[in-house]
Each structure stands twice: as C-alpha cells, then as structure tokens.
Amino acid sequence: MLIEDTVMSRGEHPSLVDASGLASYGRERTFAEFAVTSTFVDGGRGFDLHGHEEDQLAWMASGSVEVSVGTDRWHLRRDHAAWIPTGVLHEMRFTEPGELVSAYIDQRHRPSPTGWSRARVLSLDPLGGALLRYLAAEGRSEVRRQESFALLSKLVAEAPVSREVVALPQDPRARAIAVALLAAPDDDRDLEQWAAEVGVSAKTIARAFLSDTGCTFREWRVRARLHVAVGLLVQGEPVHAVALAVGYDSVSSFISAFRLRLGMTPAAYAGHHRRA
Template sequence: MTTTLERVAAVQKDVTFQLMSGNGQGDALVSIGTFPMPAGTRFTQHTHRTHQLAWASRGTLTVDVDSRRWVLPTTRALWIPSGVPHEVVSAGHTMMTSLYLPTSPPADPEQWDTVRPTRVTPLLAELIGYLDDPELDSERRAHGEAVLLDLLRPVTATALEAPLPTDPRARQVAGELLDDPACALAVEAWGRRVGTSGRTLARLFLADTGMSFGRWRTLVRLQAALPALAAGEPLHRVSRRVGYETVSAFVAAFRRETGTTPGAYFGARRQEVAGAPATSVRRRPSGPVAAQSRRWTGTGAMDFRAEEGSMRGPSGC
C-alpha cells in the first residue's frame, strides 16, 4: 500500500522543517525538512504531492523506486517527481535533508519528469544550509531559491544502481546476495541452488536487469560498502567485508563503476559535513512517516569473472 504524505507523523519528534519563501508575499516555493535516521530506519513506501529532492547531508541514503535502488552519498541527491512511490532506508546513522518543490527547475523541465540523481556540490550544500536560516528575509531567500534551482543538474551516473530481477529464481538469488554481498558462490552454484543452470540464471539476470550477473553482484557489493566508507572506516576492512581479498581489487571495481576512487567519491564533502551544524526546528510540510525497521528485499548483486580471484568467501556461503 502506498501512502500520500502531507505531514510528518507526530511520533517523528526530531523531524524539522524550514519553509523557504516563494514570491516575498508569504507563499512558500520550497520547503526543507531534516530527518535524523538511526541505522535501520525505514520510511515505508509513500508518495508526495510535491517534487522531492532527497539528500543525505550526513551518512548515506538508500532510496528504492519500483525495482530500482539508489545508494546516495553526501555528494549525490535524488530527484523524485510528485506522485512517484518510493521507500527510504538508512544503513548507518544518517541525516536526511529533503527539499520539497511544487515545480520543476526552469531549465529543461522535461528532464525532471523521471527519477534522477543530481550532483550536490559544496556550493549547493552551503546554499541549502543558508536557506534553512529562519531569520533570512524574504528578498534574500527569493534570490537564494533562484540560485538553488539554477544549480540543480541531473547526472548521468546512476549512483551504483542495481535493478531488481523479476524472475522468482533470479530474485531469490538477489535476496540472498543482498543479505550476504560477500558470498563468493559462482553463478553455476547459484543456479543449482534455485533449480536451474548457471547459463539460464545468467540469462535471467541479463534480461531482467540489463546487465550481467557478475556486474550486478559488483554493484551490490559497492552499494553495501558505501555506508561504511561514508563513516570513514578503513578501506581494508570495508573491502573484505563486502567480499574482496585486497584493497586494490575493491578500488579497481569502485573506479570502474564510478569513474573515481572511494576517497574522491566522498572526500569533497566529508570535512564540511563533519563540521556542519544541525539544522534548526521550524515548520512541518510534507514528509515521510517513520516506520519500524525491517530487512530490505531490494536490488541485487554481481561479479566480473575477471575479479573472481580477488573475491573471498566460502564456496557454500
């Protein structure tokens, strides 16, 4: 069941909002909400009547839309058009900051008709904080909003997106790999486990997700690594936890999928986020409802054959 949310439930006491002025006459163009999310927090499937820009100002944020998943560090946000059902999950302690907009950015509005990741530059992050100041007068706020809308740009990278397969056999494998991304079973062994051949299972993953089983597993391992990387855990510990024997193998896979290293992926914002003050409590427009945490059964897993020697894990998982 999908819920359309207009206000945050009263039980979410730490959720805070700041309205941004629209035209200087009291109408809000954009509102900003902050959601402290301890590890395991889930906002179950819901929609908004306004567009949403979901961003982890601290930590990492996972957003599931249909059979697609985005794992977002502090340098990425996700544009979610109004009416699109989605779920939000935090693997580690996260501060979710959401912007709610009644209209799309004026530049090429058609490109905002679908869910899109956007780049969060240091300037955009600072501007969001600036506009969250309740003492800001309407004229300055209006100027700031105009700049903010101008800064929103979609990115072609899918933020380590790994679509969920629809076939029941492939979906069972996906679920088990989500639970244990470090599992090193080969596709043939996975096929036997779900009553089919490795060749058939590989075809199912390719047909349902548009990518090979191997690449799909790699993306899920990288997704699983993001919260720990955002928290500053050592690379050797993170890489082994998600199934790599060596740091170099993990970094190579990360660079291949993102075009950069883990340090560069997080480094642009880590120091700023670490020193950023918490936003202040104001007013409450639309926002998600907090729910009890539960295990996800989202999108899934992959591995390049060339990497198999770099992966670890017992053959039986």
C-alpha cells in the first residue's frame, strides 16, 4: 500500500511500507491534546508522502531516518527531532533499523503562536527523548502524562534549531552521491571522480551541494562522516575503529574534526549517550 498526498486524522498514522508492501504498526496512546506512538522499523522501509491533522515531533530513539519536506531533505539520528507542522506533506525513509517515536500535538499547543508553521530540525537533549519514550509506554497515570507533556513542551520550545544536521541535496545526481557517501563514508573518491560517476561536471555537483545544503562538497562530506560516526559510537564501537570506518587514516584528525563540530571528543560523546 502506498500513501500519496494523504492527510491523516488525529491518532492515525500511515502504514509502514517497503517494496513488498508489508505493513507494521506502532503502539499508540491517545489523549485529549496529544498522542504518542512508538514504531519499530526495518531499514529500507518508509512512509510515503502524507500529512497530519496535528503537529508532529518525530524522533529516532535508535537507528536513522531520511525525512523529506518539500525541497528539504534531512538525515537524522537520535540527537535531532523533526518538527512537522499540521498539514505539511512529508516522506520518511528508514536507512537503518530502529525505533521511531512520534508525538502528535494539537496545533493550539504549539510552543509559540509564530514561527512554528514551518518544518524544522531541533536539537533534542536526552531528557526530551526520555520524556517521549515515557509517554509512549503503557501504564502511565493521566497526571503523570500531563506533567510529562508539559515538560516536553517546554523543552521543545527552548530547543535550538539544528544547523549541523546532514541535509541532502535536491539535485538527483548530487543526492545519489550523498546517499552513497552516507552508506560508505570511507570512500575517498574526490569531487571530480564522483561527478564522473554520475556523468556530469564537478562544477555542477559543487553548485548543487552548495545551493541545496548550504555546504561545500568538502564540508558536507566531513559532516556526513561525523554523522555516521555518531551512530557507530552510540552502538559501542571503539574510537579508533570508528575513525577508520568513516574514512580517517589518523585517529587524531578524526578526534579534532569531531570536537570542532560537536563540541566534545568522540569518547566523551559516546559516554554521555550511554549514560543518557
């Protein structure tokens, strides 16, 4: 079953589909002002183009997802959540198996009357993720649910819009290169070689990355490598192995790049998320 240009009603969410048409559904808890779902997903599946009658906060508790909203495409892990306003059509493709947790919130309870009608990616701290998981679980009293939702709303209102999320190019040739690099971040072919692979000039690909993602190809590749590295670190892989897996010959160079863009060393990041 494919879902195209569909607007879903409160408490309803689309079937999770892959090429074989198999569907999977998540646990759901519906309240007067919000609903929370938890869905375990396989890599390669996804939600086709659809929208909701309420605002959605979508967060990957584990694994990763590609979210497309209009011309924006983001590759997200557990550090980020996608805010998708009421009626905004979007797609999701799960690039790794994991758990998707979504809150569906009546738009009357947006963090602010203005500025929240546009889709955005928010940096979500560990407490926000813990609250989402708490609200998706069974056996919570109404008082605890309302208290947790109130705190979650405050955290969302204060969450910074992420500038470090990995955006994917709109241009199909540049996007094919981006997807390939996310799948194999240690592939060290340069821009000219990648452009030849898809049959266009290096200048065309360079322009596409800059205009569609705001980054040069070189900077985008660094961010993509670190993005993949985050997933490996959270899974418990050692720093030296992660450095090699994402294309760094020198562990010290990997640590420097990681600290420059994420504000801490890979080991500190992994320890922080294990405690969270």
